[in-house]
Amino acid sequence: MSATLTYPxxxxxxxxxxxxxxxxxxxxxxxPGVEAQLRSLPATLHGNxxxxxxQAKTPGISPVxxxxxxxxxxxxxxxxxxxxxxxxxxxxxxxxxVDRHAAYSIQAADPTLERLVGKLxxxxxLQGVHARGVLVFLGRIATVIGQAFSxxxxxxxxxxxxxxxxxGITAIPIVALIAFLISVIVAYLGxxxxxxxxADIFVVDLVTIATLREMGVLLTAVxxxxxxxxxxxxxxxxxxxNEETDALRAMGMNPVELLVVPRVLALLIALPLLTIxxxxxxxxxxxxxxxxxxxxxxxxxxxRLRESLSSxxxxxxxxxxxxxxxxxxxxxxxxGMQVRDSARELGRLTTVAVVQSIFMVILADALFAVLFVQIxx
Amino acid sequence: xLDPNFNPVIRVRGLQNRFGTQVVHDGLDxxxxxxEIFGVVGGSGAGKSVLLRSILGLRRPNxxxxxxxxxDVESLAASDRxxxxxxxxxxxxxxxxxxxxxxxxxxxxxxxxxYSLSESTLDELAEMNLLMVGLxxxxxxxxxxxxxxxxIKRAALARALALEPxxxxxxxxxxxxxxxSATAFDELLLYLHSQLRLTVVMITxxxxxxxxxxxxxxxxxxxxxxxxxxxxxxxxxNPWIQEYxxxxxxxxxxxxxxxxxxxx
Numbered sequence: 001m002s003a004t005l006t007y008p009x010x011x012x013x014x015x016x017x018x019x020x021x022x023x024x025x026x027x028x029x030x031x032p033g034v035e036a037q038l039r040s041l042p043a044t045l046h047g048n049x050x051x052x053x054x055q056a057k058t059p060g061i062s063p064v065x066x067x068x069x070x071x072x073x074x075x076x077x078x079x080x081x082x083x084x085x086x087x088x089x090x091x092x093x094x095x096x097x098v099d100r101h102a103a104y105s106i107q108a109a110d111p112t113l114e115r116l117v118g119k120l121x122x123x124x125x126l127q128g129v130h131a132r133g134v135l136v137f138l139g140r141i142a143t144v145i146g147q148a149f150s151x152x153x154x155x156x157x158x159x160x161x162x163x164x165x166x167x168g169i170t171a172i173p174i175v176a177l178i179a180f181l182i183s184v185i186v187a188y189l190g191x192x193x194x195x196x197x198x199a200d201i202f203v204v205d206l207v208t209i210a211t212l213r214e215m216g217v218l219l220t221a222v223x224x225x226x227x228x229x230x231x232x233x234x235x236x237x238x239x240x241x242n243e244e245t246d247a248l249r250a251m252g253m254n255p256v257e258l259l260v261v262p263r264v265l266a267l268l269i270a271l272p273l274l275t276i277x278x279x280x281x282x283x284x285x286x287x288x289x290x291x292x293x294x295x296x297x298x299x300x301x302x303x304r305l306r307e308s309l310s311s312x313x314x315x316x317x318x319x320x321x322x323x324x325x326x327x328x329x330x331x332x333x334x335x336g337m338q339v340r341d342s343a344r345e346l347g348r349l350t351t352v353a354v355v356q357s358i359f360m361v362i363l364a365d366a367l368f369a370v371l372f373v374q375i376x377x
Numbered sequence: 378x379l380d381p382n383f384n385p386v387i388r389v390r391g392l393q394n395r396f397g398t399q400v401v402h403d404g405l406d407x408x409x410x411x412x413e414i415f416g417v418v419g420g421s422g423a424g425k426s427v428l429l430r431s432i433l434g435l436r437r438p439n440x441x442x443x444x445x446x447x448x449d450v451e452s453l454a455a456s457d458r459x460x461x462x463x464x465x466x467x468x469x470x471x472x473x474x475x476x477x478x479x480x481x482x483x484x485x486x487x488x489x490x491x492y493s494l495s496e497s498t499l500d501e502l503a504e505m506n507l508l509m510v511g512l513x514x515x516x517x518x519x520x521x522x523x524x525x526x527x528x529i530k531r532a533a534l535a536r537a538l539a540l541e542p543x544x545x546x547x548x549x550x551x552x553x554x555x556x557x558s559a560t561a562f563d564e565l566l567l568y569l570h571s572q573l574r575l576t577v578v579m580i581t582x583x584x585x586x587x588x589x590x591x592x593x594x595x596x597x598x599x600x601x602x603x604x605x606x607x608x609x610x611x612x613x614x615n616p617w618i619q620e621y622x623x624x625x626x627x628x629x630x631x632x633x634x635x636x637x638x639x640x641x
Contacts, residue, residue, distance in 0.1 A: 028492070028541050035498050060541050061573070065505045066498060092572040096508040103513045341522035342476045 008056070009037045017048025017079070023055035026063050034063040038070045045074050054084035065093055072097065137334050140256045141264060148261075159262040167228040167263075168270030172277060174227075175220050179278035182219060183211050183285035191294055200294045204301055205308040207286030212309075216279040217317045218365055221324040224271055225357040229332035232263050233353035236336025237346040245337070260337070264329040271325035275318055312377055320368050324361045331357040383446040384411045386544055386576045387432060393440030394427050401427050403600030405441070414570060414577040415604075416587050418621065419597030425580045426470075428597070429548055432578075433467060434458075445544075463491060465544040466537030470552065472529040474521040480507070480532045481517030487539050506535040511565055527558035531565070538569075547579040551586045563589045584627050588634035596621070 008030065010021040026034065049071065053059070064087055071080050082090060148154035190206040236259055239245050245255040283305070290296040296304075335353035339346050371377075387409040394402040401424035409415045419425050430436040432443050434450050443450045445461060453461060474483045481503040488494060488502060504514045510531040521529060530550055537545060550566070551559040563586050570577055570590075581587055587594065588607070595604040598617050605613065611622050611631075621627065 031492055031494060031498070035495060062502050062505070062541060066501060069501055088574065089572050092509070092569075093505075096505060099508050100504065100514065103508075103515070342520070344476050344520075344522070 008034060009041070011041070014050060015048070017050070018045060019050045019052060021052045021055065022059075022067075024057060026056045026059040028060040028062050031060075031063050031066070034066060038066055041070060043074075045071075045078060046076055047079065049078045049080050051080065051082045051086065052084045053082060053086045056087075059087040061087075061089055061093065064090070065096075068093055068097060133338075134334065137256075137330070137337070141261060141330070144254065144257045144261045148257075154257055156258060156262050159258070160266055163263050163266030164270050166231070167224065167267050168274060171224060171227055171270070171274060175223055175274050175278050176281045178219055178223060179211070179216060179281040180285040182215060183207055183282035184289050186210055186215070187286045187289040188293065191289070195294070201296065201300075201304055203290055203294060204286065204296070204304040207290075208283065208305050208308050209313060211282030211286065212279055212313045212317045214317065214365070216282050217275045217320050217324065218361070220271065220274045220278045221321070221328065221361045222358055224267070224274065224325075225328045225332075225361060226354055228267060229328045229357040230350050230354045232329065232332030233336040233339075233350045234346065236260075236333055237339035237349060240337065240339040241341075241343070241346060255337075260333040263333055264326060267325040267329040268322055271328075272318060272321040275321040279314070279317065316372055316377055320365065323364055323368075327360045327364060328357040331360060385409055386411055386446060387578065388444040388447075389428075389432065389441065390444075391441040392428070392431060392438050392443070394424060394431060394436070395439050400600055402431075402438070402441075402597075405597070405600060405602050407595055407602050407604065409576060409578055410593075412570075412574055412576055413592045414566075414579060414590050416591035416594045417578065417580045417597065418582070418587065418594060420617070423597040424600070425597060426548060429546060429578075429580060433465075433546065463487075463540050464542055465546060466540065466542040467546045468530070468533040468537045468548060468550060470548045472521065472533040474529060474532055474536070476521050478520075479517060480512075480519055480521065480524070480535075483521070483532065484517070484536045484539050487536065491540065502539070506539050507532070509538060509569065510535045511561070526553050527555075527562070530554065530562060534565075538573075543574070543576060545575050545577045547577065547581075549580055549582065551581065551583045556585070559583060559586065560589075562586075566590055584622075584630035585633065588630050 008022060008024040008026060010023065012019045012021065024030070051067075068080075071078055144154060187203055187207045191200060191203045194200055194202050194206070236245075239255075239259070245259070248255050248258060287298060287301050290301050291298060332353045335349040335356070339349050385408045387407065389405060389407040392402045392405040392407075394400075405428065407428070417425050417428065427436065431438045432445070432450075434443075437451070446464070448457070448461070450461070474480070475486065478486065481500070484503040484506050485499045488499060494502070503517055507514060507517055512528060512531050512535065516524070516528060516532070521532070524532060534547075534550070547566075551562050554562060566577065567590055569575060577590075579586070579591065591607060593604060593606050594610050595602045596610070596615075596618055598615065603610075603613065603615065603618070610618065613619070622631075
């Protein structure tokens with residue numbers, strides 16, 4: 001058989017074996033060419049094989065490794081030798097080859113079915129562990145609050161005030177603006193429909209009931225979940241990464257008491273107050289639009305407002321605020337405490353915190369709606 | 378093209394670096410020769426990392442020139458710059474592995490960027506580089522967060538070696554490692570240095586590493602560099618150098634190195 005391959009490989013029969021002539025550029029830059037040539041080496045090579053490096057230029061480690069790997073795949077094994085100034089790192093690569101073999105021989109095969117069942121099992125156990133984790137977390141918070149009644153230091157007043165400021169006071173402008181705008185939009189669209197029946201005045205009922213019962217509290221909760229839920233998770237997550245929470249534990253302090261409870265309590269206070277502001281701004285938006293668009297003067301608007309309100313309308317919205325606050329704060333702080341090891345986890349869990357707290361808020365709102373209808377609240 | 382056999386490999390002349398009024402380098406000269414392991418030492422804040430960043434072109438110095446392989450780094454055209462970057466490997470202090478990629482993907486990252494190779498070849502090369510730094514192939518599937526400190530340093534070295542550089546920059550390669558891991562890293566470095574014929578520039582505070590591996594040492598004092606072979610450096614009369622190389626920690630490392638050499 002004559003030479004079947006050219007640059008950068010040429011194969012010639014020699015004695016009872018083969019002579020592989022390597023020529024041209026064998027650096028890493030020539031790797032794609034080398035790769036293609038190696039694939040076209042006949043699979044039936046056997047016996048002795050002499051690699052002749054005389055004509056190879058600047059051999060790189062990677063192409064030579066690819067060559068050695070290819071030659072090692074021959075079955076039955078080739079008896080490979082090198083002549084003509086072989087690369088200086090050949091010895092290193094041969095050693096790596098032995099290391100590789102040793103590393104793989106200790107790995108057991110992993111059949112597909114076994115792996116799938118294993119995955120399912122691990123997932124189930126993980127869900128159990130998560131559920132238990134949430135319960136433990138709830139328990140810790142309850143314990144801290146319980147102890148705080150007998151130990152005044154556990155209230156962490158300065159921390160509580162700071163978090164009320166950050167989650168409550170600084171959120172006022174955005175909450176007010178959004179409540180105002182949404183209420184204007186609802187009033188505007190409502191007026192378009194109702195004016196066809198000459199029932200313009202019922203826009204007031206629409207705005208009042210929608211704002212007070214649902215939108216004021218729900219919008220506030222969603223905004224706060226986006227602002228503060230993410231901030232809780234990120235702040236506590238970074239402290240976890242810096243081992244700050246471990247440092248606190250090592251100094252005999254309880255991270256749940258220092259970091260979690262002040263945030264939960266702060267939101268518990270701030271969210272209802274924000275809801276009242278959102279309600280007020282919503283009514284103001286409805287009033288303004290009624291005045292400008294429907295020419296309902298303010299005294300008539302307030303009179304109609306009083307008529308449309310029942311005694312429970314306002315409370316039906318506000319009573320949901322503390323529940324939403326607890327959900328948002330707990331999800332945010334819990335996800336923050338879960339952060340381990342890497343910046344990637346921090347980003348992931350912060351996102352999870354926001355998405356999950358918004359979901360929980362809306363789920364809870366749906367349950368409240370059903371409950372209020374049942375008890376005619 | 379760059380000549381990989383140009384001597385000296387690195388030549389820094391009159392390097393100036395300032396942060397506001399704080400002068401870090403004031404006319405620093407440095408030369409690194411072919412196939413030596415050059416250790417850079419200096420007190421905390423002496424400007425070791427700033428020097429490294431200036432050489433790598435990550436920071437534009439306030440004055441002076443940096444030449445790699447006889448070419449001025451700052452005046453290189455963009456295409457030459459790319460081939461220059463490919464001619465050296467760097468490991469950063471904390472590994473700087475990309476945390477969203479597995480170890481194998483980290484090693485493949487520069488290969489993927491500069492060459493179009495098939496997936497199977499990329500896997501083969503990642504495996505080779507991991508084996509070369511003494512990691513088992515199954516470490517390739519892990520994320521950096523799952524590795525120990527020693528393994529992170531090794532994985533970072535594997536990534537630095539992926540493009541087959543002739544010049545290697547190591548920033549504190551043994552910092553934060555236990556003595557056994559650090560010694561193992563020194564041995565690995567010496568082995569790879571001899572097998573791959575690398576030129577190595579190493580910033581280190583680890584006196585053991587310095588005595589075990591470095592052929593020449595550069596000390597940064599008052600914004601300038603004093604470079605010498607290790608035995609001659611020990612005879613230098615500068616008080617800071619005396620303090621550094623003859624303090625209690627240095628004596629132990631020195632004795633150990635001397636003992637090791639006489640046994641070997």
